[in-house]
Amino acid sequence: MSLEFCISNTINGAAYADRYVAFEDELHDYLIKEEKFYVRQKIKEFKRIDLILGLDPYGDKIFNEQEIIELIKICEYITNNYKKDCNDLKIFSKELKELCLDALETGKKIVAAGD
Numbered sequence: 001m002s003l004e005f006c007i008s009n010t011i012n013g014a015a016y017a018d019r020y021v022a023f024e025d026e027l028h029d030y031l032i033k034e035e036k037f038y039v040r041q042k043i044k045e046f047k048r049i050d051l052i053l054g055l056d057p058y059g060d061k062i063f064n065e066q067e068i069i070e071l072i073k074i075c076e077y078i079t080n081n082y083k084k085d086c087n088d089l090k091i092f093s094k095e096l097k098e099l100c101l102d103a104l105e106t107g108k109k110i111v112a113a114g115d
Contacts, residue, residue: 005023023096
């Protein structure tokens, strides 16, 4: 099961999006482990990347303009901090950043749709 990011202003509209960026379970699990997400969550320590690590894989979320800007910063963080890691992670961060920039340019939102 993966989350799929797309440009849409509504959750229902996400079903009709023509472009998606998949956040595969393997990448999600890898980042959770590397970022010590659950350990930090227990001690109530949060990082910017938690915006995507904390997403419910079965739920949906609409990201507003400020959150889209945060997503771009998260993509840059991944690119800068996981240079030697799996190629799929690099592709994911590059494609999500491009999607976010397109959403900002067109005045739309980003939807993360779970299974």
